Amino acid sequence: MNPPLPQPQLLLAWYDRHRRVLPWRDGSRPDPYRVWLSEVMLQQTTVAAVGPRYTRFLARFPDVDALAGAEWAEVAEEWAGLGYYARARNLHAGAKALAAQGFPRDAAGLRAIPGIGPYTAAAVAAIAFDEAVVPADGNVERVVARICRVETPLPAAKKRLSELAQGWMAAAAARARPGDFAQALFDLGATICTPRSPACALCPWRGGCAAQAAGVQAELPRKTPKAARPTRHGTHFLLRDARGLVLVRRRAEKGLLGGMLEIPGTPWRAEPWAEAEALAHAPLSGLRWRRLDGEARHGFTHFELRMALLAARLPGTAEIPGHAWMDPAAARTAMPSVMHRLLTLWDGAAGQDAALRETGGAGTQEPSQ
Secondary structure (H helix, E strand, O other), rough: OOOOOOOOOHHHHHHHHHHOHHHHHHOOOOOOOOOHHHHHHHHHOOOOHHHHHHOOOOOOOOOHHHHHHOOOOHHHHHHHOOOOOHHHHHHHHHHHHHHHHOOOOOOHHHHOOOOOOHHHHHHHHHHHHHHOOOOOHHHHHHHHHHHOOOOOOOOEEEEEEEHHHHHHHHHHHHOOOOOHHHHHHHOOOOHHOOOOOHHHOOOOOOOHHHHHHHHHHHHHOOEEOOOOOEEEEEEEEEEEEEOEEEEEEEEOOOOOOOOOOOOOOOOOOOOOHHHHHHHHHHHOOOOOOOOOOOOHHHHHHHHEEEEEEEEOOOOOOOOOOOOOOHHHHHHHHHHOOHHHHHHHHHHHHHHHHHHHHHHHHOOOOOOOO
16 A cells, blocks of 8 residues: 655645744745755754854854865864764865855755765755755654654664655645755654654644554654663863963864863773873873762763863963863853863862852862862
């Protein structure tokens, strides 16, 4: 039995009335650079988080030439806090190629640009250049799985779901407005056909939804259970000098969080670090390092990170090769969110010390950190 073929004109009529108001949809002809930027930012990040960051990023890098001409440190600073930093690297690499040759006008040409994958290529091609392709993100996969009642779990079902979605573009109404049709699918999944408690009564396609007819819409798409994430451990060293500046360093260009600023520390590994062992990685020896209570935790896609924090204060200041001193507020702005966990741990300890000094408690002397 063939899966149901929904009517694109119903979805487009719904989209014309209910489309989301987003910074990258300003009513003008979609600009490929802005479409590309928004799609990269939206990967694994919520619309609410992306909105203000998109506007700020665009103010700093208003076009592909500005992004291509920027130093990586500038791009990394502007991306800090958005997570998944490989996206920023791919964006920067792609900008260099696009500044040299211009934007290809189809998905095949866009896929040849460094850092642009099949989904992003399809999104830019459909929205900016009206190519009749459907970019299948998580929202689209969920809509297709429910409309067609695809029971195969993800990720095994991805290819089939993408093929089904692309088949919908064959309808004349969809081909007449491919960019709008793609965005209508995004909006339907984001606002109506949501992961939990889908609002089926408001869906323009409810009459042709096989999952809704069978009462299994909330169960689809099925997903293969994920394996438990392993845990890694690290110890980091928060050092301040007499000026109140904090010591930072830049991570290696390649690898996780490549090129981002960090609080110096040990490598991240499966076994916890004994304090004496970790101190061999301290940025400066001969100091009185104090271990702060608690630990900072951060979840990456493939592992859970637990970090201890040792703090010290340098009576004067010193040049430390491979490191730099920064104002704490500026450092926080430029650092990825995993480092914010450590700074929050430090903030809590500093607040406890201040309270002790005010009450005449055990910590009345200036703390060593």
